[in-house]
Each structure stands twice: as C-alpha cells, then as structure tokens.
Amino acid sequence: MVMTSELPPEFIVKIDYDRCRRCKRCVMNCSFGCMHFTDRVVPEHKLCVACQRCVTYCPEHAITITKNEMAYKENLNWSPETRQNLLKQAETGGILLVGMGNPRDYPILWDHLLIDACQVTNPSIDPLREPMELRTFLGRKPDRLEFVESEDGEIDIVTEIEPQVRLDVPVVFGAMSYGAVSLNVHRSLAMAAKRSGTLMNTGEGGLHRELYPYSGNVIVQVASGRFGVHSEYLNTSAMVEIKIGQGAKPGIGGHLPGEKVDEEISKTRMIPVGSDAISPAPHHDIYSIEDLSQLIYAIKEATDYKKPVSVKISAVHNVAAIASGIVRAGADVITIDGFRGGTGAAPMVIRDNVGIPIELALAAVDERLRNEGIRNNASIICAGGIRNSGDMAKAIALGADAVVTGTAALVAMGCRICQKCYTGNCAWGIATQRPELVRRLDPQVGSERLSNLLAAWSLELKEILGSLGVNSIESLRGSRERLRGVGLDSMTLELLGVKPAGVGQ
C-alpha cells in the first residue's frame, strides 16, 4: 500500500504575481517538478528542494524561497527534523538517503585555528613583488640524497627518486564518479585541472575515452567495484588511487541505480546498460594490510612503476595507525577523507554519525608518520570539508601536502548544496544523467569557473605565506608553530599539536 505522505513541505515558494510576467522560465528550469502553470505559476511547495534554480533564472526576481517556519510545539530533544525523519521512515520503512557531507553542528576545528603573521623582527613579504612558490610534488621521497663527484669535480645525483606528480597549486579536485556526476562535470574538471596545473579524480566509475588526452592531470581510482578498471585506464593517469573509504560514509559501499547507466556510462564502467553498479563495502580481495600491499604492487607492476599509488581512507578513530600501515604497505600518497566530505548518496545515519573531524585525523597521521620517521615516504592529501583558502592554509600547516576540493568545486560549477544528488534530478546539471539537465553545465564555463576558484585560492594562499614571512609552501607545510587555537580544550590542542592563542613561540 502506498501511503500518502503526511510530511509538511520543507520550503515555501512565494511568487510575487505583481512582478511575474508569466514567462514560464521557472517551470522549465525546475527539475523537481515543483512549478506548474495553469493560468499562472503555481508552486507545489512539497516538491521544492531549495536548489534555487528558478530564483536564479527568474528575469523578474519574482520568486522567494523560504523555510517553512511552521510552528512545532517546542522541544529541543525532538527537533522538527527528527520528527520528520521518523514520519518518513514510518511511511517508507527504508534507510534515509541523503547527498553531500555531514551538515550537523559538530565543531568545525578550522574555525578554532588562527594563523600567525610577521611584525618587525621578521618582515612580511609582498607577494606582488617577490616570488611566492606553491609548487608541490606528490609521491614517495627518499630520506636523503646521495651524490657522487666525478674526476673533474662535477657533482651528480645518485639517488633515484620515485615518480612524483607536480602540482602548481596544492589543491586537487575530489573524486566524483562519472555516473554520480555528469560527463560535463568530468569535462569541466579535466579542463580546469589542466589549465591550473593540478589533478582531477575519476572517482570509481572509470574515465570516459574522450578525456584520455587529459591523462597528465587525472587521478584514476580503483574502488571495490573495479568499474572501468583496465590496464590502459591505469596507465592513462598521473596517479592511481585505491579507494578504501570515503569520509561521508566510512565502511559503506556505493550504489549507482540502473536507470542512470546509459550507453556511455555502460561503456566507461564496463557494465551492461541499465544494470545497477554496486560497489561492495570492502574490496573483496582486501581483508588485511598484506592484501592491500599486494594490490598496491599489482598496480605498480601494471603501470611499470611510473605512477605514484595513493590509498584513500576515511578518517576513523584509528586512522594514524592505519595510515602508518598503508605507507609501509607501499603507498606513495595517502588521502584522508574527513567526516564532512561530500557524497552523491549515503545513508543519513552513517553520514551524520560515523567518522572523525579531518583536522584531528590529519594532525594524528602527520605526527605518527613523523614519529616513525616515515613522513618523507608518502605525501598526505587532506580531504573532506575544505571550504576556502584559509582552511587550505591551516590544513597545510597541520601537515598536509595538498588538500582536496570536492564540494567547493561543485559549488563553483553551480551546485547549491541542496543535498538531493541521489535523486538524479540535479537542476544544475551536475549530479544527473538526464540529457536536458546535463546540457545546463557548459564545460567551457564550468572549467573556467573552476580555474577561477583555484586562481583565487592561490592568490589568497600567497598572501598568507607573505604575511607569515615565508616565500615557499614547504615552509608552511607541517609548521604548526604558525597556528594557534582559540576556544579549544587542552586535549584537543595537544592532539592538534598547536598552542593556545596568547602563547608566544
């Protein structure tokens, strides 16, 4: 029996009929079927997700979307959302699905960290006048270099350095699979990565052949479903990433519904059209660190030891020990994804309750690798909840080599974080395969907006370096001395390796 929903609408769509000129643009733009036209525009409030597509495109600014401020009998324990979720489950009997990262009110530690600056004794540096270097290399570095001197006194290097991937900005795009997002998103990311000297990440759905020319700027992912993984794919990359976990849903697999698997996705993922693509929770060939090591070396063999291999894990309680094991298992790069990391679809209960903040995970991993004397052996990429260049600078100071922007990159392409990615109806042409919606994102425009975002972040990062009186990113990396905590308890400060504000060097 299908029950009619008793849920009240979450948003109210107000149309200013005095201004509306009945152009129907909002009706055409709404991909959630919320806008109808009889003799005038009539919104069906219940269907509105506040994606703001109509608001953005209404030529008369006649649309306002507000929260449904319906009064509930006040109760701090039983929030309106909690009650609504119970109603939903009572109606459907299913797991509550959500998109995007953890939205809850957990402390955002970035906002409790402040950055130092120079005054008098060490001059700040003007990035407009002096060089400011952001160039970063990802990959395993030796602990030391050896040199030989030839008979005529020429010095040359003996140490062979394993493959390194060069980034012009210490930020890479997050893993988002073709299938979860549209091909136009992948196109935008690839073009922007190339233009800005950084990397996009295929996610677990393979790389469309059309994007093979961007191989120098692509991280190809190998996830538990192994979709689209073949030898040519592995070699069409700057780096290969084994995905163990994702911050938004640690320990949980993925599911791309069959209706999204069209011809192109089917070819890219190497599965039949219309079949569900299910990524199991664990890799069925990885049940221990030895197994992971085998896969790392299988990939290195398959790529002739020419590509760094990264392992991505979600930030969980024991992340530092796990990371150390991963580095010893042969990974050249380790990506840690915090609990605020985005997702196309995750069970709400997992997204909102599992994992730990990336700030603490990053600090713990960097410290652990240093204590074990293996920090040089792997680069650390910090993912999950980096919102702006300030977060990026703080992450680098805590010890990251580079950070990931996933959600922020989507926002640059139009995403409004409405969290309905799992519906396939994304009005901005991002998390959808509906051709009429996919068309809405022009890859030229998308890539330009992404490059602008990275350019802005680099300029801001250079300003921060300049104010710190350093002219190279490696002098910020891991330099926790340049951070101070405000409003943090002493245990958290200790874990972050940061002194409280007010304490000098």
Next chain:
Amino acid sequence: MRGNCYIPSGCSVSGIMSESGRRQDGNAIIKSIALMHDRANGLGGGFAAYGIYPRRSDLYAFHMMFDDIVAKERCEEHFKDRFDIVLDEEIPTRPGGAYEGMTAGRYDEEGVQPITDPPILWRYFMDIPEAKTKFVSDREYVVEKVMEINSTIDGAFVASSGKNMGAFKGVGYPEDIGVFYKLGEYKAYTWTAHGRFPTNTPGWWGGAHPFCLLDWSIVHNGEISSYGINKRYLEPFGYRMELRTDTEVVAYLFDLLVRRHNLPIELAAKVLASPFWVDIDRMPDRERRIATAIRQVYGSALLNGPFSIILGHSRGMVGFNDRIKLRPMTCARKDDMLYMSSEESAIREIAPDLDEVWSPRAGTPVIGELDEGVV
C-alpha cells in the same frame, strides 16, 4: 631562564678566516664586532674560534656553563661514565672585564659595561672510551651526549663540543665578552663573532651565539620564520631543540646534512637557501635535476625568513643569506684572508686595504676552505 621564553633577535655577525691556516689572536675580531656595537643591545655576544687547542687537537673540548655547583657535579658524574676526562679546568676569564677601545656605541657616555654574573665556566678535554663507540661513530656519540646533557641535566649547558675549537659567549656586548674571555690570548685560524639584539630579555648565557655542536658553529643575524617545520623535521633524527631559539636548528641542519647525509657543504647551503623554481627551470639539465631533487626531498629543511649566517667548522667558514637577502652581508678578501660581516665598515676597521669586496647574491653561499694539507 631557559625553557620558557623564545627570543627573536636582530644582531651583527663577523667572521675572519685565514685559508692558509695562519693563526691570529682574538683582538682583530673583537675590534671588528665592536664597530657594530649599535646592532647589539648588550644582551648577548659571543665568539667561535678554530685552532685554539693545537696541543689537544685529538680530544673533544667541551666548553660548559653551569648555573651552580650542583649542576657541575651532576654533569661531571654524567661525564665520568661516558668519557675519559683527560683534563678539566676553569675557562680563564677576567671578571668585570670590559672593552676599552673605541666602539661606535651611542651609549659610550654611560661608560664601559663590565661583564658580571657569569655562570660557572669550565672546559673538559675528553676522549671517548673505545667500548662506547662499537655501534655508533664517535661524532654520533658526542651528539647524543650533548643532547642528553642539555635536555636532562638542569642548569648544565654545553656551549661547544668540537675538537681544537671553542665557543666563548655570554650576556653583554660582544666586545666586552671578548675581553672577559681574554680572547687576545688565544690564536685561531678562523674567528666568528656575534652581537645580539634580542627583542626580549632572558639574560641567559647559553642563549647567546654562536650555537655549536661538534665542530659546527653558527652565528646568525635574523629570524627563521620556518622554525616550526625545521624543528619538526629534525626531531625524528634525534635532535632536541632545547634552547628555544631558532638559530640552533641551523647548526643541527648542517650536522644532519653534511655529517650524516654526507652532502657537500655547497649543496647543504642549497638545501637551506634553495634557488627559486623560476631559476631552477632555466638551469642546465644536471643542475636542474639536483636542485629539483633537493627541494623535493629536503623541503622541510629550507630556511625561510630573513637571515645572514656564518657557519664555522674545522676546515672552513661559510657565509650565506636568505633567498631574497633580507639581511645584510658583505664579504672581502685580502691575500689568504677571507672576511664576512654584516657591514663593510666592520671589515675595513681591521683590514682597510682589501683586494676584493663584494655583497654575495641572495642565497649564494660564500665558502672559505683551508688549503689542502693545512692543520
């Protein structure tokens, strides 16, 4: 005062070296640093001298500072189990000593400022019992012991621990410190000196420059803005930053790079003050590979911030600046002599007639080396 405050500083540096190994007394270096009186503020001065103990050149000479007799006794207990003490004696001083020559000091009218309240200053000439160095080299052993003493024996501090060299430093103006230590009575082929302008007042003798470990000595004008990461980089290698001043990381970095990683001094200087990527990208192939590898592997050892540094060691002296030359350094040559200083005037003061005077480019080391076969 050690251990609870950090001291950023301004300062002056000066260095004199005879590449042919001729030894000269300390009066010249005192005169040179005295000229830069106003770059210091009386809160620290010091000297490093190489070649001063030729008759005991095969023994490690530990220059020690003790807060009190208890610290001295505890430290000697510590030494006894770990070294063979061949000779120990008080370091000769002239209490209340002060420089009587002219300085450029603004405050001359206030009269001389005698050195007072020294800690117990003692030196030990020591050998290492063979059994101790089965598994580590002599030098590694000494480094470990220095770290141990500085971090575990309260009130004891190793001012220097090399062979045939020593550090003489304290609280006061450098020229007065020089007189206090009777440097006119020592002869060295390399002298470096430092006058200090800390923007804080710890009044701790151990906090003055030079900072020494084995035969490395560092005098430093400037502040190291990358101190945080340099320190974290060094710690896993067993170095303990106890002195709460950024300068000690420079000494430890040289020790790590040159002694333990075997890098030629010139490349070690390239680690600490790397060329910029724009310049690296234009280098010929071999140099580019080396410079790139150095930045990839040793990025955490890059020194950032304003500095001019003179590194002394048994076989020479190296001067260099930060990558954009935010602090001054002038070099000069006359016959077998190499001079380096914060100011040209401080060189002219002792050697008016020079063959060559130049300001080294940012990040480019100037290297003085003893001639083959000398010493």
